[in-house]
Amino acid sequence: MTNELSQAISEIASKNPELTQKITELTTQLVGLMGAEQTLQDIISWITELCECFEDSGLVAGGAALLILIGVLIYQFKNAKRGI
Numbered sequence: 001m002t003n004e005l006s007q008a009i010s011e012i013a014s015k016n017p018e019l020t021q022k023i024t025e026l027t028t029q030l031v032g033l034m035g036a037e038q039t040l041q042d043i044i045s046w047i048t049e050l051c052e053c054f055e056d057s058g059l060v061a062g063g064a065a066l067l068i069l070i071g072v073l074i075y076q077f078k079n080a081k082r083g084i
Contacts, residue, residue, distance in 0.1 A: 026049060026050050
C-alpha cells in the first residue's frame with residue numbers, strides 16, 4: 001500500500017511543481033505528527049491544509065483518495081505503536 005501511495009503522490013505532483021513542494025512540506029509534517037503525541041486537532045489541521053492544496057490544483061478527487069489512504073496509514077501506525 002505504501003508503494004501505491006508513493007506512486008500516486010509522484011504522479012500527481014509531477015504535474016505541478018508547486019504542488020510537489022507543498023506535498024513534500026506536508027509529508028514532513030505528517031512524519032512529525034506520527035512520531036509525536038498529536039491531538040485530533042493537529043491531524044485535522046494537517047488534513048485540511050492538504051485538502052486545500054489539492055483543491056487549489058483542481059485535483060479534488062485524487063486528493064480525497066490520497067487522504068483516505070493517508071488516514072488509514074496513520075490509523076495503522078498509531079495502533080502498531082500501541083501494540084494493538
